Amino acid sequence: MTADLKFPAGFRWGVSTSAYQIEGAVAEDGRGTSTWDTFCAEPGRILNGDTGAVACDHYHRYAEDVALMRELGVDMYRFSFAWPRIQPTGSGPGNAAGLDFYDRLIDTLLGAGIRPAPTLYHWDTPQPLEDAGGWLSRDITDRFAEYAGILGARFADRVSTWITINEPMVLTLMGYSLGAHAPGKELLFDALPVAHHQLLAHGRAVQALRAAGAQEIGIASNHAPTWPASDSAEDREAAALYDNLINWLFADPVILGEYPSGMGDGMPGPVADDLAIISTPVDFFGINHYAPVSVGVATGQADTAATDGVLLPPGLPFEPRTLTGYPTTDFGWPVVPDAFGEILRTFRQRYGDKLPPLYITENGCAVNDEPVDGVVSDQRRIDYLDGYLRSLKAAIDDGIDVRGYFQWSLLDNFEWAAGYSQRFGLVHVDFETLERTPKASYHWFGDVISQSRR
Ligand code: FCB
Numbered sequence: 001m002t003a004d005l006k007f008p009a010g011f012r013w014g015v016s017t018s019a020y021q022i023e024g025a026v027a028e029d030g031r032g033t034s035t036w037d038t039f040c041a042e043p044g045r046i047l048n049g050d051t052g053a054v055a056c057d058h059y060h061r062y063a064e065d066v067a068l069m070r071e072l073g074v075d076m077y078r079f080s081f082a083w084p085r086i087q088p089t090g091s092g093p094g095n096a097a098g099l100d101f102y103d104r105l106i107d108t109l110l111g112a113g114i115r116p117a118p119t120l121y122h123w124d125t126p127q128p129l130e131d132a133g134g135w136l137s138r139d140i141t142d143r144f145a146e147y148a149g150i151l152g153a154r155f156a157d158r159v160s161t162w163i164t165i166n167e168p169m170v171l172t173l174m175g176y177s178l179g180a181h182a183p184g185k186e187l188l189f190d191a192l193p194v195a196h197h198q199l200l201a202h203g204r205a206v207q208a209l210r211a212a213g214a215q216e217i218g219i220a221s222n223h224a225p226t227w228p229a230s231d232s233a234e235d236r237e238a239a240a241l242y243d244n245l246i247n248w249l250f251a252d253p254v255i256l257g258e259y260p261s262g263m264g265d266g267m268p269g270p271v272a273d274d275l276a277i278i279s280t281p282v283d284f285f286g287i288n289h290y291a292p293v294s295v296g297v298a299t300g301q302a303d304t305a306a307t308d309g310v311l312l313p314p315g316l317p318f319e320p321r322t323l324t325g326y327p328t329t330d331f332g333w334p335v336v337p338d339a340f341g342e343i344l345r346t347f348r349q350r351y352g353d354k355l356p357p358l359y360i361t362e363n364g365c366a367v368n369d370e371p372v373d374g375v376v377s378d379q380r381r382i383d384y385l386d387g388y389l390r391s392l393k394a395a396i397d398d399g400i401d402v403r404g405y406f407q408w409s410l411l412d413n414f415e416w417a418a419g420y421s422q423r424f425g426l427v428h429v430d431f432e433t434l435e436r437t438p439k440a441s442y443h444w445f446g447d448v449i450s451q452s453r454r
Helices: 035-041 058-072 096-111 127-131 139-155 168-177 188-211 233-256 271-278 337-354 379-397 440-453
Strands: 012-016 076-078 119-121 161-166 216-222 226-228 285-288 293-296 319-321 358-362 402-408 427-429 436-438
Touching: 012 358, 012 440, 035 127, 058 096, 058 436, 058 440, 076 402, 096 139, 119 139, 139 188, 161 168, 161 188, 168 188, 168 216, 168 233, 188 216, 188 233, 188 271, 216 233, 216 358, 226 233, 233 271, 233 285, 233 293, 233 337, 285 337, 337 379, 379 402, 379 440
Parallel strands: 012 076, 012 402, 119 161, 161 216, 216 285, 226 293, 285 358, 358 402
Antiparallel strands: 293 319, 427 436
């Protein structure tokens, strides 16, 4: 069934994870406390009271996980550095034991013929930095530049591909605007400085990494087509505003050096100077994509299925709605393969010649099938990936320059506020025994990779 799903021979295949979601070992080797440790300890924040304290225990089992990747046949592995392992308090010299862990991981990957593609920041802020204002404070951009410099100095000799920040939109919206993720602040539109400071930190990190000799540098930003809930002028206007907030507020500054339609006016600091740093040329732009979103004018009847269960407060000018007529994943996200090609074409249209080469830095689905006699038959994940990869392939055939695809995720893992209830892995993890079982989708994905190389 994979036979006609064949990508260009040089296309790069990968899987993606992040530190807090898989590592565990939160109190080992001098790791400091992160905002996610703090958030998980607060009653009622995470489904079932789950935490990332053990997660997949990847910190101790990384060699087994690299062996799984080698067997799968990927070219690249996207993981993230835990900032509080590198700088337990968020500033000052690197923690030797933390750096050593990533040394071991990187050398094991290289030994298996897999290129590391680390992300500097995937939401686990050192708690002392949060206590000093976190991403609401401009000071964090200095700290982030220092952190990037430490990592570049240590690893740029062996790591050529780097990703600065994961999904600045989600940290802004879920972390500081709605409070569903760490640090749990509910600032609504007052969270916008968080967007600006992450973008500035991204630009500063690009410069620091480049100075350290890094070769291929980009960001991982999540993007989704925003569809008006109806053809009415009000719904179209509401959807356009939402589209600017979730998509272009984060991509325009990096790619064009400007904010969309006046949105820079309320940002803190010398915004024009900052935009020059934010738009420091990247070598690629990473897109994380899962599902489109339908948005209408506020009616007070927003459906929380469209926002992962988060109820938007009243008084906002827009309202995400449930998309009907599509199958959904176990997380409730609609499965719409064509939306993948659509967002890529929208990027090409919007940015034309200014669009850097793209990577798909995340794509995947929650399908919660359990092993039966040692076999996980996750056919719905295979169907999802088959549809989405065909849509991606069609966009590449149309001439969109996509260099590679990282599937989310190698392992079932800690899915933030949903705890361990949502399984995104190609490999099943038993969270009691920590046993790994490759699923049917793992073998299917491996076939797609190997036949694309033929
Ligand atoms: C993305 C996150 C990633 C994972 C997937 C399902 O928003 O970057 O950590 O949780 O969603």
